[in-house]
Amino acid sequence: MDGSNLASDVVIAELVSMGFEISEARKAIKEVGPSLNNAIDFILSGCTKVSSRKGALPDTGAQSVRGMRQSSIMDHLQSSKKPASPVSIPYSNEDWEVRANMLLQKHFGYPLLKRFQREALGAWIAQKDCLVLAATGSGKSLCFQIPALLTGKVVVVISPLISLMHDQCLKLAKHGVSACFLGSGQIDQSVQQKAMRGMYEIIYVCPETILRLIKPFESLAEQRGIALFAIDEVHCVSKWGHDFRPDYRRLSALRENFNAKKLPFLEFDIPIMALTATATIRVREDIITSLHMSEDPMIVLTSFFRPNLRFSVKHSRTCSSSYEKDFRDLIDAYSKNTSQKYSKKTNLPLENMSVGTSSRDDICNWEERASESEEDDEDITLPKRRKLSVEYLEDESDLLIDVDDFDVTCGEFDGRTSTKDLDVCEGKTEGLTIIYVPTRKETLSIAKYLCRCGVKAAAYHAKLPKSQLRQVHKEFHENALQVVVATIAFGMGIDKLNVRRIIHYGWPQSLEAYYQEAGRAGRDGKLADCVLFANLSRMPSLLPNRRSEEQTRQAYKMLSDCFRYAMRTSRCRAQMLVQYFGEDFSDDSCHLCDVCVKGPPEQQNLKDEARILMQMIAAHYDKRSYMESSYDDDDYNHNIRMEKPNVKMFVCRIQEQNQQLETTDLLWWRGLVRILEDKGFLREGDDKAHVQIKYPEPTKLGLEFAFAETEMVQSFNVWPEADMLLSKSRPKSYSSFVEWGKGWADPEIRKRRLSRNRPWKQPRRTNKQTVRGRLAAKLSK
Ligand SMILES: Nc1ncnc2c1ncn2[C@@H]1O[C@H](COP(=O)(O)OP(=O)(O)OP(=O)(O)O)[C@@H](O)[C@H]1O
Numbered sequence: 001m002d003g004s005n006l007a008s009d010v011v012i013a014e015l016v017s018m019g020f021e022i023s024e025a026r027k028a029i030k031e032v033g034p035s036l037n038n039a040i041d042f043i044l045s046g047c048t049k050v051s052s053r054k055g056a057l058p059d060t061g062a063q064s065v066r067g068m069r070q071s072s073i074m075d076h077l078q079s080s081k082k083p084a085s086p087v088s089i090p091y092s093n094e095d096w097e098v099r100a101n102m103l104l105q106k107h108f109g110y111p112l113l114k115r116f117q118r119e120a121l122g123a124w125i126a127q128k129d130c131l132v133l134a135a136t137g138s139g140k141s142l143c144f145q146i147p148a149l150l151t152g153k154v155v156v157v158i159s160p161l162i163s164l165m166h167d168q169c170l171k172l173a174k175h176g177v178s179a180c181f182l183g184s185g186q187i188d189q190s191v192q193q194k195a196m197r198g199m200y201e202i203i204y205v206c207p208e209t210i211l212r213l214i215k216p217f218e219s220l221a222e223q224r225g226i227a228l229f230a231i232d233e234v235h236c237v238s239k240w241g242h243d244f245r246p247d248y249r250r251l252s253a254l255r256e257n258f259n260a261k262k263l264p265f266l267e268f269d270i271p272i273m274a275l276t277a278t279a280t281i282r283v284r285e286d287i288i289t290s291l292h293m294s295e296d297p298m299i300v301l302t303s304f305f306r307p308n309l310r311f312s313v314k315h316s317r318t319c320s321s322s323y324e325k326d327f328r329d330l331i332d333a334y335s336k337n338t339s340q341k342y343s344k345k346t347n348l349p350l351e352n353m354s355v356g357t358s359s360r361d362d363i364c365n366w367e368e369r370a371s372e373s374e375e376d377d378e379d380i381t382l383p384k385r386r387k388l389s390v391e392y393l394e395d396e397s398d399l400l401i402d403v404d405d406f407d408v409t410c411g412e413f414d415g416r417t418s419t420k421d422l423d424v425c426e427g428k429t430e431g432l433t434i435i436y437v438p439t440r441k442e443t444l445s446i447a448k449y450l451c452r453c454g455v456k457a458a459a460y461h462a463k464l465p466k467s468q469l470r471q472v473h474k475e476f477h478e479n480a481l482q483v484v485v486a487t488i489a490f491g492m493g494i495d496k497l498n499v500r501r502i503i504h505y506g507w508p509q510s511l512e513a514y515y516q517e518a519g520r521a522g523r524d525g526k527l528a529d530c531v532l533f534a535n536l537s538r539m540p541s542l543l544p545n546r547r548s549e550e551q552t553r554q555a556y557k558m559l560s561d562c563f564r565y566a567m568r569t570s571r572c573r574a575q576m577l578v579q580y581f582g583e584d585f586s587d588d589s590c591h592l593c594d595v596c597v598k599g600p601p602e603q604q605n606l607k608d609e610a611r612i613l614m615q616m617i618a619a620h621y622d623k624r625s626y627m628e629s630s631y632d633d634d635d636y637n638h639n640i641r642m643e644k645p646n647v648k649m650f651v652c653r654i655q656e657q658n659q660q661l662e663t664t665d666l667l668w669w670r671g672l673v674r675i676l677e678d679k680g681f682l683r684e685g686d687d688k689a690h691v692q693i694k695y696p697e698p699t700k701l702g703l704e705f706a707f708a709e710t711e712m713v714q715s716f717n718v719w720p721e722a723d724m725l726l727s728k729s730r731p732k733s734y735s736s737f738v739e740w741g742k743g744w745a746d747p748e749i750r751k752r753r754l755s756r757n758r759p760w761k762q763p764r765r766t767n768k769q770t771v772r773g774r775l776a777a778k779l780s781k
């Protein structure tokens with residue numbers, strides 16, 4: 001049914017639900033009859049008769065408007081400000097800005113648009129496609145919400161998650177803007193029909209749904225008009241980013257279907273505005289090409305730097321035995337304020353948190369790496385646990401694959417903190433904390449641990465009952481909880497002001513994901529902490545499932561970037577992060593992060609170690625090139641693979657041949673290999689991707705360094721990396737036979753080594769049912 005046929009009061013009700021004043025709606029219906037389109041136009045044109053205005057839709061249904069050209073954005077602005085005039089007077093920039101600021105004040109209570117918001121709106125006014133890259137929490141949503149208010153046309157927002165859409169719709173409703181979301185999570189069937197009749201100012205839709213509804217959206221564009229397609233969290237388009245979503249890639253259909261060539265009623269292609277807080281330069285290029293954005297899109301770029309976030313990295317085994325040490329400060333901070341008045345007591349059942357909570361070994365299992373890099377591990381103080389498959393790891397972690405994945409809304413509890421809440425969080429409390437962990441089990445075990453220590457904590461992961469998840473959201477937004485321990489399922493789009501701490505407990509999968517999650521802290525502009533606890537003696541290895549070879553490479557690259565971020569001891573963390581996103585960081589330091597505060601460690605001259613390693617590697621490759629001539633191609637390749645030594649083998653050889661270097665272990669040498677790689681002396685010799693070099697090969701530069709005359713190489717001053725410092729600070733481990741053997745003759749050393757606590761060395765149980773078991777039992781007596 002067309003809007004023009006609706007009875008007056010139905011149209012009035014619709015207008016009111018869109019946020020118009022009831023008096024305006026009544027007046028409009030009186031003037032133009034029970035037509036929704038004309039009533040909207042009438043109100044937006046300042047309550048003047050619409051029939052004489054350019055661009056007004058005659059109320060004759062869809063057929064009669066076919067063939068009409070859609071009025072331009074400026075026409076709408078013009079009509080919405082001034083009475084109809086047969087002469088078109090173009091508005092100056094200031095005019096739309098003044099009106100946008102008025103609407104901003106009226107609906108959202110803010111006095112002025114931010115500069116980047118003005119720029120993004122300016123691009124849209126000029127009918128240009130636009131890519132908005134702005135920090136987390138900077139206010140990107142308003143860039144696409146204001147156009148709906150300015151024009152009276154519909155804005156279509158493509159968003160990756162139902163919960164995010166639902167949340168934004170509810171917030172908009174509170175600000176008097178009518179919005180709906182479409183997709184599998186929408187239970188009210190009438191919403192789609194109403195949306196397609198132009199009854200909402202903003203339509204949120206997931207990529208899958210918009211691709212299915214191209215035709216209805218075409219007729220919406222023809223009837224009410226579509227002001228803009230906004231693609232939020234647009235990094236999901238790119239394979240090179242985090243959270244890649246194949247359906248996002250198919251959104252090029254928007255440009256193909258909603259252009260002026262294809263739809264004669266359009267005067268210009270409907271502009272596309274793509275927005276994200278985390279896109280590297282490569283991802284940006286990928287976004288522009290994959291979405292078929294116009295050749296010369298406007299790029300609105302703000303600094304990614306968040307000056308109030310204090311980043312730090314801490315070494316931890318990140319398993320249950322480390323909770324006490326790692327969370328002591330957090331527990332102290334909350335227990336200091338036990339008298340604090342939280343708005344509500346938590347209603348979350350503690351027994352729910354124990355579901356699936358497991359023994360120390362189980363909890364630590366995720367640390368096991370499915371990749372072969374595990375064999376390099378030097379950390380023999382940990383028991384050798386069963387090797388896990390990638391599938392096992394994935395079954396334990398939440399991955400964003402579909403729009404419904406984390407279908408729990410948070411919007412019923414308006415993301416903004418009320419003044420009352422702010423009173424609570426300012427000074428009197430420690431604000432809120434989100435702890436991100438890689439697996440679901442850890443959400444439960446950490447939440448349970450914190451609860452036992454008197455902290456109001458709750459677990460959150462995609463497999464918990466929806467009712468429980470809603471309760472967590474509710475209590476989080478009402479400040480009834482202090483800590484949420486979550487997988488990545490929690491948080492996208494969370495706009496809560498008083499999050500004071502984001503703790504990552506385990507390696508994140510990429511720096512993009514890390515920065516986005518960290519960005520949920522300190523949205524009130526006050527100091528907030530972003531701490532990464534990671535096992536610096538182990539490389540990260542949690543890879544996504546269902547990936548092509550190319551994606552595996554990319555996943556390793558992202559893990560590697562994360563690993564290097566944590567390993568660096570001499571560069572400001574904030575600087576590393578913003579430079580990762582291609583931004584020039586003009587300041588030398590953020591003055592807040594652990595590196596800036598503590599300062600870098602003392603530089604060390606590692607000339608001898610670096611030369612010995614380079615010479616060892618170079619000698620091997622020399623020998624190999626000699627062998628090359630004696631094999632035909634196939635045999636050669638086979639042999640290369642068989643004998644290609646990895647870093648560990650080189651290190652063993654060095655330790656065998658250089659007594660003076662016996663104090664350095666594999667962990668230390670791995671750090672040096674990374675430094676040599678950064679200097680361009682080494683490269684990976686394997687086809688497969690690794691988090692860091694596994695099979696080192698010398699470069700030309702490396703060979704020059706290795707074989708230069710001794711007096712030519714004066715020094716090799718470097719800042720030791722975090723794993724090198726860790727290796728020097730902890731009791732020496734004796735992983736290789738060679739090291740273990742050394743000093744064995746000394747009774748003191750022997751006694752010390754034998755008395756070391758090796759809990760995993762349980763006495764072997766013998767099965768007396770078997771011959772072998774009986775024999776073993778006899779021998780052990
Ligand atoms: N012009 C403005 N003046 C003051 N506050 C603003 C302005 N624009 C937006 N905000 C506020 O900034 C906060 C963050 O907005 P929003 O959720 O749009 O951030 P975002 O950039 O989309 O973040 P994320 O990348 O995490 O999704 C909101 O509380 C919003 O009301």
Ligand SMILES: [Mg+2]
Nearest residue numbers: 140141232493
């Ligand atoms: Mg956002």
